[in-house]
Amino acid sequence: MTRAEAVALEVAGLGKTYGDVVAVDDVSFSIPVGGSMALVGESGSGKTTIAKMIMGLERVGAGTVHACGRDRTNPARSLEERRRRAREVQIVFQDPYSSLDPHQTIADMLSAVVRLHHRSLSAADCRDRVAQLLDMVGLHERHGQALPRGMSGGQRQRAAIARALAAEPQIVILDESVAALDVSIQAQVLNLLADLRDRLNVTYLLISHDLAVVRQLTDTAVVMRQGVVVESGSTGQILDSPQHPYTQHLRASVPGPGWVPPRRA
Amino acid sequence: MTDLLDSDVDATPSRLGEVRPLLELQSLSVAIDVGGVEQPILRDVSLSILPGEALGLVGESGSGKSMTAKAIDRLLPDGARQSGTILFDGQDVSALSGAALRSYRSDVAMIFQDPRVAINPVRSIGDFMTEIMVGNRRMRPRAALDSVVEMLGRVGISDGRRRLDQYPHELSGGLLQRVMIASTLLTQPRLLLADEPTTALDVSTQAEVIGILSELQQDLDLAILFITHDLELASAFCDRTAVMYGGEVLEMAASTALQDDPLHPYSAALGAARPRLNERRARLDAIPGRPLSAVEAPRDACSFAARCRHRVDECVAAHPDLRPLEGGLVRCIRAGELRAARKEVGHDAR
Numbered sequence: 127m128t129r130a131e132a133v134a135l136e137v138a139g140l141g142k143t144y145g146d147v148v149a150v151d152d153v154s155f156s157i158p159v160g161g162s163m164a165l166v167g168e169s170g171s172g173k174t175t176i177a178k179m180i181m182g183l184e185r186v187g188a189g190t191v192h193a194c195g196r197d198r199t200n201p202a203r204s205l206e207e208r209r210r211r212a213r214e215v216q217i218v219f220q221d222p223y224s225s226l227d228p229h230q231t232i233a234d235m236l237s238a239v240v241r242l243h244h245r246s247l248s249a250a251d252c253r254d255r256v257a258q259l260l261d262m263v264g265l266h267e268r269h270g271q272a273l274p275r276g277m278s279g280g281q282r283q284r285a286a287i288a289r290a291l292a293a294e295p296q297i298v299i300l301d302e303s304v305a306a307l308d309v310s311i312q313a314q315v316l317n318l319l320a321d322l323r324d325r326l327n328v329t330y331l332l333i334s335h336d337l338a339v340v341r342q343l344t345d346t347a348v349v350m351r352q353g354v355v356v357e358s359g360s361t362g363q364i365l366d367s368p369q370h371p372y373t374q375h376l377r378a379s380v381p382g383p384g385w386v387p388p389r390r391a
Numbered sequence: 392m393t394d395l396l397d398s399d400v401d402a403t404p405s406r407l408g409e410v411r412p413l414l415e416l417q418s419l420s421v422a423i424d425v426g427g428v429e430q431p432i433l434r435d436v437s438l439s440i441l442p443g444e445a446l447g448l449v450g451e452s453g454s455g456k457s458m459t460a461k462a463i464d465r466l467l468p469d470g471a472r473q474s475g476t477i478l479f480d481g482q483d484v485s486a487l488s489g490a491a492l493r494s495y496r497s498d499v500a501m502i503f504q505d506p507r508v509a510i511n512p513v514r515s516i517g518d519f520m521t522e523i524m525v526g527n528r529r530m531r532p533r534a535a536l537d538s539v540v541e542m543l544g545r546v547g548i549s550d551g552r553r554r555l556d557q558y559p560h561e562l563s564g565g566l567l568q569r570v571m572i573a574s575t576l577l578t579q580p581r582l583l584l585a586d587e588p589t590t591a592l593d594v595s596t597q598a599e600v601i602g603i604l605s606e607l608q609q610d611l612d613l614a615i616l617f618i619t620h621d622l623e624l625a626s627a628f629c630d631r632t633a634v635m636y637g638g639e640v641l642e643m644a645a646s647t648a649l650q651d652d653p654l655h656p657y658s659a660a661l662g663a664a665r666p667r668l669n670e671r672r673a674r675l676d677a678i679p680g681r682p683l684s685a686v687e688a689p690r691d692a693c694s695f696a697a698r699c700r701h702r703v704d705e706c707v708a709a710h711p712d713l714r715p716l717e718g719g720l721v722r723c724i725r726a727g728e729l730r731a732a733r734k735e736v737g738h739d740a741r
Binding site (some may be wrong): 311385 | 451452521554563594595596597598599602605617620621622623624626627628650651656660661663664667668669670671672674675676677678679681682698
């Protein structure tokens with residue numbers, strides 16, 4: 127079973143400081159192609175800062191970032207380079223309402239992304255591709271003509287996933303992407319994300335504080351606290367027998383049958 | 392006593408009985424005017440909370456859970472039309488005015504999901520917290536500060552005096568939510584309406600805040616209406632839980648029963664849809680479609696029928712009543728039959 131797996135995403139010695147505040151300190155991990163890794167942590171753990179550095183939305187303070195075998199530690203030098211990076215890594219945010227343009231229909235939004243990356247595509251082919259993307263995330267063709275405000279929260283999040291997939295990325299960062307959804311809708315989107323991974327062999331980096339979601343969607347996990355990795359390994363192992371006291375505390379804080387809130391010190 | 396109360400007695404035979412509920416909602420319905428058409432937002436909601444009891448109100452977007460709290464707190468939007476009765480300590484809340492209304496507002500406190508929205512960002516914590524004591528209670532500022540510091544201590548903020556000079560932006564979300572809780576305790580309320588009080592907080596902070604609410608409930612004999620979308624959290628914290636959908640209560644049961652033996656297909660489906668902490672499942676049992684609000688829910692059929700895997704023709708023939716079953720209340724004509732079938736198969740078929 128063991129074989130050398132191709133690495134989709136690798137960060138090494140990643141760091142970031144804002145003034146005197148160390149937001150991220152010496153973080154390293156890698157995700158194989160088609161793999162799924164969770165970055166687990168609470169507010170201030172540095173998980174979102176890491177996502178921003180990988181996306182190029184924040185300069186890398188220290189260390190390196192490689193995606194699809196290419197170095198993206200430094201800002202892109204050209205438009206071409208920027209677009210290529212966009213084809214490698216895409217992101218889906220928590221709140222699709224604030225990450226979608228309120229004045230653009232879903233189909234227009236998707237076709238803009240498709241055209242950006244395939245400039246030679248004919249209008250008919252572009253329409254086909256948009257229809258395919260809508261279908262892929264379980265939206266009807268009529269949703270393409272809708273504005274974000276005319277859609278439910280779950281539909282908007284499906285549209286945001288379709289937009290990320292429109293660039294045909296190899297890696298998708300899911301930044302709390304199911305956290306704001308209703309329970310019954312969250313299950314639909316989690317199933318969708320699992321299906322898409324099977325179908326497209328896309329690599330996921332899930333950023334989440336929800337350990338049950340982490341269990342459902344990822345193979346490996348990195349637990350962070352105040353910018354530092356406290357524990358990493360297979361998701362099952364970390365959740366079944368957490369080694370670090372912080373991970374144990376996180377695990378004990380999740381309500382479930384027979385749960386008693388840990389009393390404050 | 393009314394029939395409604397009798398049916399609630401069934402829901403908790405051990406605890407009700409002689410004790411008079413602190414809060415009682417009798418067939419509460421609320422409608423608002425949307426473009427000249429009256430649209431329902433709450434439909435026939437009946438529930439009761441005993442003194443010192445924690446009652447969970449669980450539901451998804453548009454289920455009416457927040458609107459229920461607003462109706463209790465008399466915070467309904469202008470033009471909302473309310474029918475049915477809200478009784479607090481036996482008094483009709485809608486009829487209160489003047490001093491009686493002020494006293495009711497002291498008895499019932501509300502905390503919201505996001506303390507950053509609910510607390511004035513340009514006033515210091517001390518100003519925010521003493522305002523009501525100095526303004527309404529005519530307390531001396533120094534005495535007010537002392538009681539504020541004491542209340543902060545109650546919610547686990549030991550360096551309260553230092554916090555008084557700080558501003559909301561200097562405090563973390565968890566700390567600010569505790570300030571919010573402490574501020575509501577200043578009027579010595581008997582009922583706390585907690586609307587998703589931990590949803591915006593980190594997991595470990597959520598656990599802390601729940602721990603604090605739990606202590607306050609016991610120490611102060613505080614009744615709590617705990618509104619959440621998280622069935623497991625409600626079950627862990629509340630004695631009884633009501634499940635709402637489409638502006639109405641679909642099930643009301645002891646929290647443990649709701650978790651182990653849910654009676655309504657929607658309650659069961661909600662529990663089954665959540666990913667598990669202990670095991671990864673090949674596929675989650677997602678509920679098809681999306682939650683309906685009260686406005687969209689059918690009036691002459693079961694409001695969950697369109698998404699229900701157990702639907703039969705009778706489900707869409709008439710709107711079902713809330714009926715007693717197994718010590719709980721359930722609004723499903725097939726609940727008894729489905730439960731019997733589950734027991735026969737010998738496993739939980741949710």
